[in-house]
Amino acid sequence: MKIAITGGAGFLGSYLTRAYLDQGHNVIVIDNLNSGSANTIDPRARFYQLDIRDEKLRTILANERPDIVSHHVNQHLYEVSADQSLLDADTHIRGLLHVLDSCVNASVRKFIFASGGNTLYGQVSPTQLPLSEEAPLQPRQPADISRVAGEWYVRYYTQQHGLKHTILRYADIYGGNGAHGNPHPLNYFIQMLTEGRRPIIRGAGDTLHDHIFIDDAVSANLQALTLGDNQTIHISNGEGYTLKQLYTLCAQALRSDIEPVYISGALAEASAITLDNALAQRVLKWQPEVSMREGLMHLLHAYGHFQTHTQPEQREETHLDIMPVQVSSLSRV
Known part of the structure; x- marks a missing residue:
């Protein structure tokens, strides 16, 4: 074709x-x-x-x-x-x-x-x-x-x-190693933490978004x-993460204690969004295979982490305990 x-x-x-x-x-x-x-x-x-x-x-x-x-x-x-x-x-x-x-x-x-x-x-x-x-x-x-x-x-x-x-x-x-200029927050957080700098999060960082x-x-x-x-x-993945959660995932994986800088964002925060992928499963015979935890590990490897900054036995101990926000708990976001 x-x-x-x-x-x-x-x-x-x-x-x-x-x-x-x-x-x-x-x-x-x-x-x-x-x-x-x-x-x-x-x-x-x-x-x-x-x-x-x-x-x-x-x-x-x-x-x-x-x-x-x-x-x-x-x-x-x-x-x-x-x-x-x-x-x-x-x-x-x-x-x-x-x-x-x-x-x-x-x-x-x-x-x-x-x-x-x-x-x-x-x-x-x-x-x-x-x-x-x-x-x-x-x-x-x-x-x-x-x-x-x-x-x-x-x-x-x-x-x-x-x-x-x-x-x-x-x-x-999300994904890649920054070579394509992908503006996803995970790429930004990893780059800033790698450089030892404090990332900026605009607004409260509690808005839920879907990621793939x-x-x-x-x-x-x-x-x-x-x-x-x-x-x-x-x-889509059909599940959501907030900016705060994404930052915590990156900080945990990189063992960083750097705190982000919060500055006031737009007057009206964006609505919480997750996207149902049932139609894709039905008509495309497709469903997402990579969880956020797995995707972040791929992303960190693409940036050269773990191979040079972490020993193999330490990689096995890396544990990311942030869970996606489910629909039933959105009121807490």
Whole structure:
């Protein structure tokens, strides 16, 4: 199968490139390298350094004729300020429309769209968690508004042009070793503690979010190549951790007694969110395999910990006793 990945030099995109290639697929990477690096792109893939708004994209897809386009432009966590909303819309709405038009012109069979997850939903009661894909959306940042608008444009192209799609709403993805600029809090905490510096936590640090390890996000995408047509699906663990809990996990694992610095955050704290992954289990035949404890150990190894800073017998004694917050105990968060 031939697969084109827009945003393929980014965090998740580079992992997807490698996984697709390892499964024997023919992979094309399209990225302008504004936030990614050519060094992260697997050399087995064909790489086009190109902005998705460039008219050359239409020609490239027409010549390459991929079976699937996996759209992962700026899929990672980020916030866009109000004065950047026009730039965000130009890239993530107008750019998306250009990609979709180019897909139709090139007779692409299926379009995989990376959407948001935790930040798409509004205020909810703890008794409603974990949320299903049918929960009301209430995006509050320009980036999330673009994602929601993008979802509807993708559905429109299915209705009008028969372009099959799978929309993936990701929980906060963590993993890697910082080389891709992944802004997940775990990466930040590990980096700060490694440097002996006090991390900053904005607000109370008690807001619950869902998190998914990079390998699990990749395996869901592999399933989406042939399953989940015309579905919108949560890719999540279905359980939540607060920033305080994530920091405690990192501090325990690194045996650090450094205390974080708490500073006042936004006037309105984000709502507690966990995402139900039952639909993914049913239609993608997928479920997360990596727990937060296991994922953190992988992450620490990726940063070079334990191999050089901890002896093997000490590794066996490392015990992380922070448990995910369950729905029944959310009132205590």
